[in-house]
Amino acid sequence: MNLKSILPKNSGRSKGTVTVRHQGGRQKRFLREIDFKRDKKDVWGKVESIEYDPNRSCEIALVIYEDGERRYILAPDGLAVGAKVISSAQAPIEKGNVLPLGKIPVGTQIHNLEITPGKGGQMVKSAGSVATLQGKEENLPSGKAGYVLVKLPSGEIRRFKPACLATIGQLGRIEKKTERLGLAGRKRRMGIRPTVRGVAMHPNAHPHGGGEGRSSVGLKYPKTPWGKPAVGKTRRKRKYSDHLIVEGRKLGPHH
Secondary structure (H helix, E strand, O other), rough: OOOOEEOOOOOOOEEEOOOOOOOOOOOOOEEEEEEEOOOOOOEEEEEEEEEEEOOOOEEEEEEEOOOOEEEEEEEEEOOOOOHHHEEEOOOOOOOOOOEHHHEEEEEEEOEEOOHHHHHHHHOOOOHHHOOEEEEEEOOOOOOOOOOOEEOOOOOEEEEEEEEEEEEOOOOOHHHHHHOOOOOHHHHHHHHOOOOOOOHHOOOOOOOOOOOOOOOOOOOOOOOOOOEEEOOOOOOOOOOOOOOHHHEEEOOEEOO
């Protein structure tokens, strides 16, 4: 199985129309097929190499399994070449191993966390990210296992089903958050084009535009280029996952 393929550019355009601003001009790059599901159960794998991936902030590890198959996984901090990893409900609590949340001890650091069992890791996947297993709720009267409580990098504490998989350890490249790019050209090679302030624009181009000299926003509240509020809460009211949030990332208990 070929784990690399050319990643096509679309530069934020759909049929020639700009649908996402500030994109374009990035370097040609390969897409690495990452195994977020870690669904190769009960088969040991050995880390062959730790590699750079231009499509994400953290490093990736190339793993060769006992049956000869190779897969890329996200590389946790401290995972070395030659280390053994496994995805199993009976796996040891070691970096790179994958277990269901119900089998992980309280206080363990985790990443690549599933929201829906079997869908693959959806949360905590960027460089230096780490979530902590905070506790486990008691079993329900129906006999089903209670939820597992996880503290996410934002500070939010959220309920997850015990069957959701997670990988042990904190993701590598912890220094990424203090990294300085140094050149505007480096950002351009990433495919990110310059951003112009709304107040510097023509009034037809932005709600903040126009006015004589250096003018302020001068509106009830800052707006996006499309006239919607640019400040305040954007989370949808009565969202399906509200009942899963025990503590919000800023305001304490979630309502």
